[in-house]
Amino acid sequence: MSTSAGGASALACRYMTAFHGVVDQARVRGGEWVAAYGAGGGMGLSTVEIAAATGANVIAIDITDEKLEAARALGSVHTINAAKDEPTEAVKTLTRGGAHVSVDAVGIAAACRNSVLSLRTRGRHLQLGHTTATEKGDVALPIDVMMVKELEILSAFGMQGQRFGTMLNMIAAGRLDPGRIVTRTVGLHEASGVLESLETYGPTGVVVIDEFQA
Numbered sequence: 001m002s003t004s005a006g007g008a009s010a011l012a013c014r015y016m017t018a019f020h021g022v023v024d025q026a027r028v029r030g031g032e033w034v035a036a037y038g039a040g041g042g043m044g045l046s047t048v049e050i051a052a053a054t055g056a057n058v059i060a061i062d063i064t065d066e067k068l069e070a071a072r073a074l075g076s077v078h079t080i081n082a083a084k085d086e087p088t089e090a091v092k093t094l095t096r097g098g099a100h101v102s103v104d105a106v107g108i109a110a111a112c113r114n115s116v117l118s119l120r121t122r123g124r125h126l127q128l129g130h131t132t133a134t135e136k137g138d139v140a141l142p143i144d145v146m147m148v149k150e151l152e153i154l155s156a157f158g159m160q161g162q163r164f165g166t167m168l169n170m171i172a173a174g175r176l177d178p179g180r181i182v183t184r185t186v187g188l189h190e191a192s193g194v195l196e197s198l199e200t201y202g203p204t205g206v207v208v209i210d211e212f213q214a
Helices: 005-025 042-053 065-073 087-095 109-117 143-148 161-172 188-200
Strands: 033-037 057-062 078-081 099-104 119-127 152-155 182-186 206-209
Touching: 005 042, 005 099, 005 119, 005 152, 005 161, 005 206, 033 042, 033 087, 033 109, 042 057, 042 065, 042 099, 057 065, 057 087, 065 078, 078 087, 087 099, 087 109, 099 109, 109 119, 109 143
Parallel strands: 033 057, 033 099, 057 078, 099 119, 119 152, 182 206
Antiparallel strands: none
16 A cells, blocks of 8 residues: 555544544445535545545535535535535435435534435434534534434544554555545645634645645
């Protein structure tokens, strides 16, 4: 198996969490519809690539065309710009009733709620994004809809060591490439600007900081 240093660094946290969430927790299968909210960030692009590798039909939802283009390059079959279109109805139209699995990869209240509302009966919501200082860990959800549709609410945080083999085998076989979610490499002198931009979900994918970068 070979991968770039940037690709190896991308495995930490986001990629392994997305793999555990998509493959183990949400049990995504080939042919299923997967809606990914916040698809253009590091967690979102990881989700898109991994779900597509399982054979799922991925719908990427984000608020900028740049991030949606990145998601399409990693395997999404449809994209929805939530700044222009109401995403839950768009997902239901594309899937003829709702996604089998919907993922909140960003952690804001609107994305979490929309993820749940994008599901078909007996669908699975997967929470991968941590909430922000605004939510402080609490998000209001449409409980009656969840009950009537018998929805599953799932989550993932990191991944157990014994599951690394499966992920690494898929990388070795060329089915996954974590390096593809790395969109920029910057030097230490640019690190503060990148960190500040995270507060507004600015970066697309993962930005790698290389102390030897000029």
